[in-house]
Amino acid sequence: METFGRGPRRGQRPAPNENQRKKDSVARSQLNPSANLQTQRNTESVDGWQTFAGHRAQVMSLLLKLAGDASDPVPRRICLLGAGNCNDIDLPQLIHHFAEVHLVDLDRDALIAGTRTQGVAESEQIKLHVGMDLSGIVEQLGQWHTTPPRPGDYPAVVANARSATIPIAGPFYVVASLCTISQLIDAVLIASGQPTQESITLALAVRDRHLELMEQLTQPGGHLVLITDVTSSATVPDLNVIPVEQLPVKLIEMINTRNFFTGLNPFALLARYRQDPEWESRAESAELSAPWIWNLGPRQYIVCALTVRKPVH
Numbered sequence: 231m232e233t234f235g236r237g238p239r240r241g242q243r244p245a246p247n248e249n250q251r252k253k254d255s256v257a258r259s260q261l262n263p264s265a266n267l268q269t270q271r272n273t274e275s276v277d278g279w280q281t282f283a284g285h286r287a288q289v290m291s292l293l294l295k296l297a298g299d300a301s302d303p304v305p306r307r308i309c310l311l312g313a314g315n316c317n318d319i320d321l322p323q324l325i326h327h328f329a330e331v332h333l334v335d336l337d338r339d340a341l342i343a344g345t346r347t348q349g350v351a352e353s354e355q356i357k358l359h360v361g362m363d364l365s366g367i368v369e370q371l372g373q374w375h376t377t378p379p380r381p382g383d384y385p386a387v388v389a390n391a392r393s394a395t396i397p398i399a400g401p402f403y404v405v406a407s408l409c410t411i412s413q414l415i416d417a418v419l420i421a422s423g424q425p426t427q428e429s430i431t432l433a434l435a436v437r438d439r440h441l442e443l444m445e446q447l448t449q450p451g452g453h454l455v456l457i458t459d460v461t462s463s464a465t466v467p468d469l470n471v472i473p474v475e476q477l478p479v480k481l482i483e484m485i486n487t488r489n490f491f492t493g494l495n496p497f498a499l500l501a502r503y504r505q506d507p508e509w510e511s512r513a514e515s516a517e518l519s520a521p522w523i524w525n526l527g528p529r530q531y532i533v534c535a536l537t538v539r540k541p542v543h
């Protein structure tokens with residue numbers, strides 16, 4: 231794993247072991263079909279700045295509501311999980327409103343290119359955390375592409391997913407996940423082949439750990455913002471022509487007909503933070519945004535955001 235921003239500054243020569251680590255990480259990801267799939271998807275959407283405009287406006291509106299101002303006693307830091315090409319965030323605006331902007335992704339090249347494209351690669355406020363595996367199991371999933379898993383292989387991988395961690399020094403006032411949880415779950419389902427009870431259990435373990443990681447990175451009284459795609463035009467062909475005011479009703483229809491990505495019913499996630507005895511104490515408040523459409527070019531997604539305020543104590 232690599233962490234930019236906390237290591238040598240750009241332009242400085244990294245220590246030899248740091249150099250080796252970078253080579254190892256890149257080599258690993260080139261051999262790993264699960265990581266490759268993410269890189270390939272990022273390559274396909276690298277020029278998405280224009281098509282992402284509406285989606286980016288929604289994401290930025292949510293994030294800027296949580297930004298601080300000059301009167302804040304402690305400058306606010308934000309951490310963005312799955313920042314990838316950074317097409318869904320406006321980095322100059324973020325560095326204007328947050329003291330530090332931490333960008334996390336498995337895909338090193340996407341993060342570096344994204345910050346260069348937006349002209350902020352040299353900013354001291356931008357901290358890149360590249361080669362970070364948010365699922366904790368990308369290596370194992372990669373192996374399953376060549377050697378399909380047997381039921382007995384799952385418990386150890388579920389345990390690894392449940393203990394996934396990333397070496398980033400929090401806490402942050404805002405931790406946002408940028409349509410990444412669906413990718414983490416999709417990676418499990420693709421590597422597993424046919425959906426089975428075991429693969430669903432693993433997918434849900436990855437989902438729950440992602441939420442826990444977000445909580446751990448968030449400071450008391452801060453906010454975690456889970457932005458997630460819920461379903462796509464692959465199963466709702468008219469998604470792009472539904473008037474925006476009808477989207478909330480359409481979303482409910484999709485949920486009622488079980489037309490949503492595995493584990494990503496936003497109402498069920500909200501209900502957990504509001505009603506589930508185990509999760510309720512982890513949230514001071516929990517709100518679901520109105521849905522919006524993310525146009526990815528060839529495909530559209532219906533997206534919404536769950537914002538959870540972490541208790542102060």
Ligand SMILES: C[S@@+](CC[C@H](N)C(=O)[O-])C[C@H]1O[C@@H](n2cnc3c(N)ncnc32)[C@H](O)[C@@H]1O
Nearest residue numbers: 268312313314315316317318336337363364365
């Ligand atoms: C749908 S993209 C998010 C869009 C992105 N913010 C953009 O504007 O291009 C999901 C991101 O999650 C990243 N990702 C997928 N699996 C990951 C993992 N296991 N660990 C870390 N990042 C991962 C991908 O590399 C990708 O950049």
